[in-house]
Amino acid sequence: MASVHKEIIIESSAGEVWEVIRDFGAGPSRMAPGFVVDTRVEEDSRVVTFANGTVARERLVSIDDAARRIVYSIVGDTIRPTHDNASMQVFEQPDGHCRLVWIHDVLPDDLAASLGTAMERGLTVVRRTLASGAADA
Template sequence: MATISREIRIDAGAADVWAVIGDFAAGPRRMAPDLVLDSHVDGDCRVVTFADGTIARERLVTVDHPTRRIVYSVVGDTVRPVHDNAVMQVVPDGPDACRFVWTRDVLPDDLAPFMDTAMTTALPVIARTLSRRPGSGAA
């Protein structure tokens, strides 16, 4: 099983960033509007449509508000792993900054490069979208 772990600092408070990351239904669209065209709940899953045409059906595993941690699994659509477990966590890093940690375990291993590229591409977009820099449009 391949494990991918990525992390980036975001110039915004952990509570503000968590308000977006922890939003299972609309979080993907809110955190990466340049990369995500749509994100909505369908039954016990959310369906995320990406700008490149990829569609991922993701099942919520858990949302832990006290630790600012959400866990989900890609369970189908155009991406069909045998096993997927993704964890997103927001960790405070001072009063006006936090770290966004994104870890994923995926099978088969040959899906790892695709997932790694997607995560690595998304991180700077997420940081830019959620940062409180002048002109960033962050909440």
């Protein structure tokens, strides 16, 4: 199983960033506007549409407010892994900023490269958006 690990420092407090990350229904659109063009909830999943046309149906696994960690799984649409588990976790930094860690475990292994590239691009937008406070809208 391939594992993709990415992390960034965001110039906002952990609490402010976590408030957006934990929003399963609208979080992707709030944290990465333009990179994510639509997020909607359908039954037990959210459907995330990306600017490049990729669509991911994701099922919530857990939200842990104490650990500031959300876990979800891609279960279909234009991305069809045989196994997928992803987590995003926010850690407070001593300077008042925070660190966002995003881990994606996926099968088949050949999906890791494209997921890693998408995660890098998405995190660039997330850093800019959450540091500027634009996600509050």
